[in-house]
Amino acid sequence: MAKTIPTSPLAVEMPALPAVAGVKLGTAAAGIRYQGRDDLMMMEFVAGTTVAGVFTQSKCPGAPVDWCRRALRGGTARAVVVNAGNANVFTGKAGEEAARLSAEAAAQLSGCDAGEVFLASTGVIGEVLPHAKLTAALPALHGTLAPDNWAAAARGIMTTDTFPKAATRTARIGEGTVTIVGIAKGSGMVAPDMATMLSFVATDAKLPQAVLQSCLKRAVDGSFNCTTVDSDTSTSDTVLLFATGQAEHARVSRLSGGVLTEFQAALDELLHDLALQVVRDGEGAQKLIKVEVTGAVTDASAKRVAMAVANSPLVKTAIAGEDANWGRIVMAVGKAGEPADRDRLSVAVGGTWMARDGGLVPGYDEAPVVAHMKGREIDIAVDLDLGRGSATVWTCDLTHGYIDINGSYRS
Amino acid sequence: MAKTIPTSPLAVEMPALPAVAGVKLGTAAAGIRYQGRDDLMMMEFVAGTTVAGVFTQSKCPGAPVDWCRRALRGGTARAVVVNAGNANVFTGKAGEEAARLSAEAAAQLSGCDAGEVFLASTGVIGEVLPHAKLTAALPALHGTLAPDNWAAAARGIMTTDTFPKAATRTARIGEGTVTIVGIAKGSGMVAPDMATMLSFVATDAKLPQAVLQSCLKRAVDGSFNCTTVDSDTSTSDTVLLFATGQAEHARVSRLSGGVLTEFQAALDELLHDLALQVVRDGEGAQKLIKVEVTGAVTDASAKRVAMAVANSPLVKTAIAGEDANWGRIVMAVGKAGEPADRDRLSVAVGGTWMARDGGLVPGYDEAPVVAHMKGREIDIAVDLDLGRGSATVWTCDLTHGYIDINGSYRS
Structure with missing residues (x-):
């Protein structure tokens, strides 16, 4: 049980904390x-x-x-x-x-x-x-x-x-x-x-x-x-x-x-x-992921789509592998059960729009995307182009560390 | 990209297949x-x-x-x-x-x-x-x-x-x-x-x-x-x-x-x-998991509870670790959003009831559970004791193999 887990690479310093009167x-x-x-x-x-x-x-x-x-x-x-x-x-x-x-x-x-x-x-x-x-x-x-x-x-x-x-x-x-x-x-x-x-x-x-x-x-x-x-x-x-x-x-x-x-x-x-x-400090987290959904029919719908992306094991493992796998993002949007039109959907990673209006953006510049995926903080944006609903959620990637922490034998 | 993935340990032999007229x-x-x-x-x-x-x-x-x-x-x-x-x-x-x-x-x-x-x-x-x-x-x-x-x-x-x-x-x-x-x-x-x-x-x-x-x-x-x-x-x-x-x-x-x-x-x-x-043949699967839910208010409710258990990364990683972690099963039942009463809930693994009526079964025999967890086919049963709704779903465990297959870098 006393397995030592290394400090998350995403850790932040604790700030100085003042007293609170009372x-x-x-x-x-x-x-x-x-x-x-x-x-x-x-x-x-x-x-x-x-x-x-x-x-x-x-x-x-x-x-x-x-x-x-x-x-x-x-x-x-x-x-x-x-x-x-x-x-x-x-x-x-x-x-x-x-x-x-x-x-x-x-x-x-x-x-x-x-x-x-x-x-x-x-x-x-x-x-x-x-x-x-x-x-x-x-x-x-x-x-x-x-x-x-x-x-x-x-x-x-x-x-x-x-x-x-x-x-x-x-x-x-x-x-x-x-x-x-x-x-x-x-x-x-x-x-x-x-x-x-x-x-x-x-x-x-x-x-x-x-x-x-x-x-x-x-x-x-x-x-x-x-x-x-x-x-x-x-x-x-x-x-x-x-x-x-x-x-x-x-x-x-x-x-x-x-x-x-x-x-x-x-x-x-x-x-x-x-x-x-x-x-x-998510178990095994190597990357912090922001998922921003815009253009949904409502904010609540945008949040459900964003959570579907953020909870998708296939999206999270792809990011662990530093793979800007927009196909898996499309998959996760599609499975959310919320209004979405495949042919109006756009997906960006690190600010670069890779998929737009139902297809791959021809000749988009992959270099900034590749560089972005190597970083600690990954930004995914999905525009549904249906309405004004938006939401942003955060998650971390799914790595071997998660399995190590959660799948270890009880001693 | 041509990484060879070993045949699943859960594979079955293909049967002889007759012709179908027409x-x-x-x-x-x-x-x-x-x-x-x-x-x-x-x-x-x-x-x-x-x-x-x-x-x-x-x-x-x-x-x-x-x-x-x-x-x-x-x-x-x-x-x-x-x-x-x-x-x-x-x-x-x-x-x-x-x-x-x-x-x-x-x-x-x-x-x-x-x-x-x-x-x-x-x-x-x-x-x-x-x-x-x-x-x-x-x-x-x-x-x-x-x-x-x-x-x-x-x-x-x-x-x-x-x-x-x-x-x-x-x-x-x-x-x-x-x-x-x-x-x-x-x-x-x-x-x-x-x-x-x-x-x-x-x-x-x-x-x-x-x-x-x-x-x-x-x-x-x-x-x-x-x-x-x-x-x-x-x-x-x-x-x-x-x-x-x-x-x-x-x-x-x-x-x-x-x-x-x-x-x-x-x-x-x-x-x-x-x-x-x-x-x-689930990616990285080492164990086939059956989740059977009884006593739900409806069959549809039972299925949503069963799917919450079957999709829980914490349940699936515990099973990969051969850990009969009924606490995680209780957690997954609780998060399903379906009618459930903590104090009427029972959980069995491999036919042994480990948790019953809101608490651990005192002095239950852990030996058959430990033996069951080492096998290839894991049975989880949840009785909600609220009604006659039931459902059975199947999944596999979540292992390093899943991360290997889905998180590998694109070449």
């Missing part, structure tokens, strides 16, 4: 599965913090996802507890109980209601979370919580991610400036589990829960929900956004009116940054 | 792309032969698929011409013209209308079929057509299939006995193309076109449409069924009444046999 956080080694590293992360929020959440669409979610969905109804948060090594998924009543006991232990330390504690777990499926190890480690961890532990937190939630993922932005709301910091994990593996995407974002903005939820939903739709590594969806995917309300800015009571335009843009950018970091 | 066939080397092998196949049918067809659902079909869809409206067939090495896909007006000229050349030799000639092409995308090579080879080929060339025909339509695929059955219709023989190609690759599935089936039964089409549709739904190698769909998939009417049996004017029960069963079996041969 947030203290830290990590500890609870020994839930990993030895010799921190595997437990806690954030504590000042009273009055609002929270928004977006979760996996899986019909088989883990107990922590069920817990968070219920807790979200309260609208406020005082803590989040995250463990790596055990996902507490498909664990029945015992799993529910483990989640409840974990939340209660954190609530006692933070002096709040258990319903204000949020949970996330990532790791092995089908084994009940050993909550006694978690709750035993919490008191000491709680004593070390501090505002400047974001980098350690990003590392503490990793499973076999090959690099930690974090991002930060600032934005003006009225006359005030707010800070947003977020961390994420994803696309690494702990055999025998699937990659889970978790992200925790905090801001000192002061926003009502309903507004915060709208902002988060929009940002997730344009970021994490526009990425795919292998079309598989985890039982535990969770994005939580906490707003501590410590910044000074104009009162915001609703989404409209433009006061949140800059905040929304910053949140969109931050989640997009994190989502692309997750794709960059 | 069918003559043969192959020739037209040099369309391959050298030193036959790449052109022709079948000629006696006058009065009816024909049924099922085609790719791709929105970007090849010119031969367009041609066949139009020809099918006539309801009768006198010939089919199939070439390997060039798919004549995404070739615009020039591709249509190449198809028409090919059909006209065959029609002249067979003394029929071009609309009674069916076409199929498999191979490179985006290059117009060099029809002059095809039509130049046809007259000599036509001179060699004979009833006993089925085995050569199965080989002549291969691209990089690693073994030829054929099957035969007999069935009683009333007091008479009819013969059915079919061949197929699929899941092999000619870089830079996707695997295309082609199948040509002939019988001496005497059946009206509408009846034949119903029989074929049903048989394809239960066979080829229940298989998947990598979720990708070719632009050229084609199944054609020809009925020469040379057998003596009771007149059949409609599908109902039971007279075709045995024929339908034989056709179902034959296409199922061919479809599984295609999966057995």
Whole structure:
């Protein structure tokens, strides 16, 4: 199990992460599965913090996802507890109980209601979370919580991610400036589990829960929900956004009116940054792939076409082989089940239109395409020439590394 | 490009193939792309032969698929011409013209209308079929057509299939006995193309076109449409069924009444046999996987769940690694978007129920599961415990071989 996976060639450096007023956080080694590293992360929020959440669409979610969905109804948060090594998924009543006991232990330390504690777990499926190890480690961890532990937190939630993922932005709301910091994990593996995407974002903005939820939903739709590594969806995917309300800015009571335009843009950018970091750490990824579809009948149709291309094993293996195989792109467009007219379809790779109006572009210059395919970032564009719908999604290539990571024998 | 791919370890021996009264066939080397092998196949049918067809659902079909869809409206067939090495896909007006000229050349030799000639092409995308090579080879080929060339025909339509695929059955219709023989190609690759599935089936039964089409549709739904190698769909998939009417049996004017029960069963079996041969030749396949879903709300829902499992890269790589990873199966069920209740779900591998009622079966015997995973044929069963809907689909594992075949550099 302790096979070392080299750092992704697409890795990016972690930026310097400022404190967020009203947030203290830290990590500890609870020994839930990993030895010799921190595997437990806690954030504590000042009273009055609002929270928004977006979760996996899986019909088989883990107990922590069920817990968070219920807790979200309260609208406020005082803590989040995250463990790596055990996902507490498909664990029945015992799993529910483990989640409840974990939340209660954190609530006692933070002096709040258990319903204000949020949970996330990532790791092995089908084994009940050993909550006694978690709750035993919490008191000491709680004593070390501090505002400047974001980098350690990003590392503490990793499973076999090959690099930690974090991002930060600032934005003006009225006359005030707010800070947003977020961390994420994803696309690494702990055999025998699937990659889970978790992200925790905090801001000192002061926003009502309903507004915060709208902002988060929009940002997730344009970021994490526009990425795919292998079309598989985890039982535990969770994005939580906490707003501590410590910044000074104009009162915001609703989404409209433009006061949140800059905040929304910053949140969109931050989640997009994190989502692309997750794709960059896709299992075995050697290349980051952008698929841009224009000319679809609607945006939703464009996204389904883009996802069909991004999830096609034949497209992804071709790119791994540095082959600008536009025939496979045409195939993937054709199988998407969305309106498409073969004879109006155009395909470009790296900005060079190779196929246009139902046929190969005669005598197109292959040299820039060949050079583009050797790079780390591959751009595919598809124009359906039917309407004004567009979408952009990101994925990575499908390589021997993916098989190595996911097809290795359990030891 | 001439990399030799070893014969699939899941290959089966080609059976002895009888003649079908009213069918003559043969192959020739037209040099369309391959050298030193036959790449052109022709079948000629006696006058009065009816024909049924099922085609790719791709929105970007090849010119031969367009041609066949139009020809099918006539309801009768006198010939089919199939070439390997060039798919004549995404070739615009020039591709249509190449198809028409090919059909006209065959029609002249067979003394029929071009609309009674069916076409199929498999191979490179985006290059117009060099029809002059095809039509130049046809007259000599036509001179060699004979009833006993089925085995050569199965080989002549291969691209990089690693073994030829054929099957035969007999069935009683009333007091008479009819013969059915079919061949197929699929899941092999000619870089830079996707695997295309082609199948040509002939019988001496005497059946009206509408009846034949119903029989074929049903048989394809239960066979080829229940298989998947990598979720990708070719632009050229084609199944054609020809009925020469040379057998003596009771007149059949409609599908109902039971007279075709045995024929339908034989056709179902034959296409199922061919479809599984295609999966057995899936790119890089080391194991044949059966996914059986029961207890779904409807059969259609069961099939979508089964396909989600069969297309999951995480499930397929786990099986390649001989890992009975039921957690990934739960994940795939959860992402299918179909009604499923995590706490009623059961999963078995090789007949051993590992997960039941939302949790791991305590102390289940792992020994038979481990032994089963080492075999060539893997059985996965999922019981959703919600209703009476069921479905069974087949796929193969996802191995380094798939990446080798599909990710190799173009030379």
